[in-house]
Amino acid sequence: MDKWLKSPWTLRVVALVFAVLLYAYVSAESDVNNRAGEVPITSSDETNTVEAPVSIRIDDSKYVVSGVPEYVSMQLVGPASDVTAAIQQKNYEAYVDLTDLDSGTHTVKLHYENVSDNLQVYMQPASVEVTIQEKASQQFNVNVGYTNEDQMASGFQVDSSSVEPKTVSIVSTQEVIDQIASVRAYVDLTDVKADIDSKEAPVKVYDAQGNELSVNVQPETVEVSVQVSNPSKTVPVEVKTKGKAPDDVSVASLSPDTKEVTIYAPQDTLDGIDSISTEEIDLSKISKNQTVDADLALPDNVRSASEDQVSVDIELDETSETTIENVPITIENLPDGLKAAFSDPQNEEIDVTVSGAQTEIEGLSADDITAVIDAGGLEEGEQTVPIDVTGPQNTELTPSQEEATITLQSAAGNNDDEANTNDETNTDTNTNTETQTQ
Template sequence: MDNWFKSRWFVRAISLAFAIALYVFVQVEMDEYQNESRLLPNSGADVQTVEDVPVNIRIDDESYVVSGVPEVATVTLEGTRGTLTATAQQRNFDIYVDLEGLEAGTHTVDLQHTGIPEELKVYIEPKTIEVTIEERASEEFDVAVDFINVDQLPDGYEIGESQTDPGQVTITSSKEVIEQIAIVKVFVDVSETTEPIDSREVPVNVYDASGNELNVRVEPENVNASVDINNPSKNVPVNVETTGELPEGYSLSSMSSNTEEVEVFATNEVLQNLEQVSTETIDLADITESGTVEVGLALPDGAIVPDTDTIEVTVELEQTRTFEAVPIDVENLGAEQDVSFVQPEDQAMDLTVAGNQEDVSELAADDFTIFINAEGLEDGAHEVPVTIEGPDGIDVNGEFDQVTVEIS
């Protein structure tokens, strides 16, 4: 390698290569500068830029549709200040793309202008665009109605029949796009809706089979949607639901709802399988007296009974009580006679009473009389039937049906 650098011809070759590379680089830069100079305004003149200038399309729009044309362009004007300022402020000029005479297909065309004074230089960005021209097609489509926020309908409400006015729209685009149309529909928001929707204006949406929205011309763009909002109801009986067992000493005489039936509002899907409504479960273990119990209704999801938070359930209980060692009286014993009890020895017995809980709960042992009739009994041992007297409506059972006494 050191020997190469000592060679005069090698050094000359390297120098020549560097010189050629430098010349090419400078030439390329100069060409780019000259090209930019042709596009940009003269830095020594007055210049104004007008942005967002609408781009018009000149074509037979009854026969063709065009894509690829920008909606707006940026226009830079150069010239004398008076003319320049007036033109930029008034914007009395037109930027357009002239497609008349071109056939269907893809074309590269320039944006053009008209209405700009000749003494002004004009620079348009973009200058050149690629457009696609397609044959125009129109077709009528039925409009379907779809709903959003259905889950936000109040409980008991459901969507009924729906329609739009008009029921069809005319869609215009290229034949290719028209063939892609799969769905034409409007969306109606039904959240918190309790009344029918009458002629609500909504925009029409167009989609292909994959659910992609298509950019087409729709006539009319909006339609009036009407939707029935229903609130079905059904009268059903009320069933009292219980669990557990009554405390010891109590039995259930009757339990019934003071409300025999209720009107339930729900969707038809819920109502068709609804034959009765149960109360919330009543725990019998907590009941120790007759009376009324307020309890809610166990409604299925989505069902309501307006103005009825709770209902009353009437409970009738029977209670059983035992009174221990109630004395046994002796009636009609002879004046010269005396009596002693053999069985039971203590001349007393237990009483078991049963009846309406309200009545039984107020009883005491002295509300009952237990006695035997000693009339006509001679001296000696006798088995004598026991008689028990007490309040009406109370079932009384004595510990013994008869007792054994000794008359002397």
């Protein structure tokens, strides 16, 4: 036996056998690769590549599948008439059969159907990796969202909205459902100036980062109704100025050609607006009677006004000066529980020198001037506080004093003092009565 194994002819025969086996294996692999890539075509065959839709065979009431492409490339090879008929009829379809698989990730082959037996079919890809997960569903409330809200018709705003149905059912995997942060139906408000009644809108689902999630929504659309309004308010126009007219003249009047304007804004903004002012007119540039155009200064959140600009008639007059005597000083905004008195009763009134156009200051009296001390935030004790003096428009006011000293004390303490005084008076009265009786 050993002699036979050591024979050179024996080794040559064994080597030849292994060489044949290796050649057969390599040839088989090459043939497989040729079928997966380049398709062998005879001279009489025709080839054409189409995009075939891929269906999924599984119990879709229980499972959700991911990883399956929507289309695959399908190469049809065979007689020209059969290839042409297949392309024209478009009955071909690819599918993956997952009916016998459990939840998890699997690599599965792609199959085809509705293709003539005369044709060879080569698909790319030939297999795909799919993930099967159990299906979950949950009800979610639908909220209304808006796009282009800043492009609504001038002055309009959204008052309220409603959606029908109010909830939708979302079907996906539990992992995806747990990511859902909002469910919205969006309405475009571009140029909207009337209520929107039952407009169909698609339902969109988003995670916490605002990314749209791909889920099954039932129903896919809802009916959205939006109520809009155009809140407005008519207010007077005030003319604002800065600087001073030349020394020898003063402003006698500032008269806008439009006395009132209508403004459009949210109702809570309108509630806090009593007038609209112009941009400041620089009086230092006014040397004669003239008319100037002034833009309106719209407060924050006011969307628009019936007028953007007004014309202001400016009249000048010779500067004059007069002194208004004995203008009473009023103390306002006293803190609760305190009362105030002037440390020097003579300071309860002041004189005010008024400078302005002669026509404006003629006939002025103390009733036309106000002098106010704001006691808000003051504490008990003696305080020196500023006096705020106001008067007719377009005048310059100079008070005889800019501050006053007042004393704040507890109102309850004063009441006690008054009560004690009354008790002492009653006691004295009773004593005198007893003496007279004796």
